Amino acid sequence: MQNEINKPLILITNDDGENARGIEVLTRLMMEIGDVIVMAPDGPRSAQSNALTVSQPIRYFKTEEREGLIRYSCTGTPTDCVKLALHELERKPDLLVSGINHGSNAAINVIYSGTMGAVLEGCENGILSIGFSIFDHSPKVDFSFTEKYILSITRKMLENGLPYGVCLNVNFPVGKINGIKLSRQCEGHWAKEYEKRVDPHGRNYFWLTGYFDNHEPDAEDTDEWALANNYVSIVPTKIDMTDYEVLQTLKTTFE
């Protein structure tokens, strides 16, 4: 893989797969800012979190090359895509963006999301990394309201940077946008998660479903609140998951 110097080099991936509209929009936008390398899964990899392919090998194939853009298709997970791209690229990307995910990655969804898995991977590798998602699963969702925000957030972050170990989880509401809210990850959990069915042989099987139970619907500083009130939510997300307060408490219990 070879790239021009000068312009920022931008690595793009997602978890909806290389043919999703979200990554098409994101690729078009990023080409306004820099040279773009896409390394995306060859099909949907939703809810793959930071999963890695360990017990079989992975591959990648070039699918397109034109001025300012090279696209690759990868057989792995979103996190595999980032790892493999970083292994193969001659120049370290200046920016990794993932998405635009069809579906919200606000609140606890950050830990399940393949989109954010890729972002955490970029972050671990010291690359400015941003995940973009929209609060609508539809393949036909209207991304038009998101475009100017994606460009301005990306440009500002390329200018300002982030400390090592911190990345951004950006979620868009659907339709008209009231502005940007810097938010925290809302507390909540998924409830009533399975639909039980019986197969033609009389055996049970279970489909994942359920709904998000927001533990703090009235708090106005969460990502869920921002989305519900038509703001873009930006959560600075860190890869160090240590709880330093509890660490101090437990020292007296165990040491």
Added chain:
Amino acid sequence: MQNEINKPLILITNDDGENARGIEVLTRLMMEIGDVIVMAPDGPRSAQSNALTVSQPIRYFKTEEREGLIRYSCTGTPTDCVKLALHELERKPDLLVSGINHGSNAAINVIYSGTMGAVLEGCENGILSIGFSIFDHSPKVDFSFTEKYILSITRKMLENGLPYGVCLNVNFPVGKINGIKLSRQCEGHWAKEYEKRVDPHGRNYFWLTGYFDNHEPDAEDTDEWALANNYVSIVPTKIDMTDYEVLQTLKTTFE
């Protein structure tokens, strides 16, 4: 599923699969403390992080039932196992333990680990949750030094509890143990991650491999340091990944 009241109800899972020695040891130990339900993957699911099975249904089957123990085999990921068990159990478990993982989940491994994925899932659901791992991938690793620590850590945590959203990532060194260190997640990343090979048809494929590059080998408060110095490392790990400091900084940039 039915269980006795009175005794704590303990849910066990892992990512090495139901037949791994680590979960056999953990099950035996937990039976000294409470009534045990095992819901484990039907085969290895290493590095599955918090991955969920969304595009096909999952199933579970009872494989054993005797005094104080019911074992189920599940077709899903470790996180699926926890979700499905919580959906199917009539009584909410008092404790979730995951492991004993064959391999360390210290440092950034917490984000890839299926073992810790299950623990984060229990934590999200308001259950006291602890992951146990040992710094050795061998299926034949000697767990004997870990046993008294697993029992005492578990008993103390059942007594003291943890705040909502916090769980424990416990990692054991191999062999004789010097004691317990409350630690923070060490900063570092995986490097030189792929081995490239050529298949009989002349096409490249890539095996995940590589080594952990510790960014702070001299810091004595990290989980990596504890393991390297033969201490049990306990990292209190939280599901809220918000970086509150950066949140304040970025408000001035974006709002």
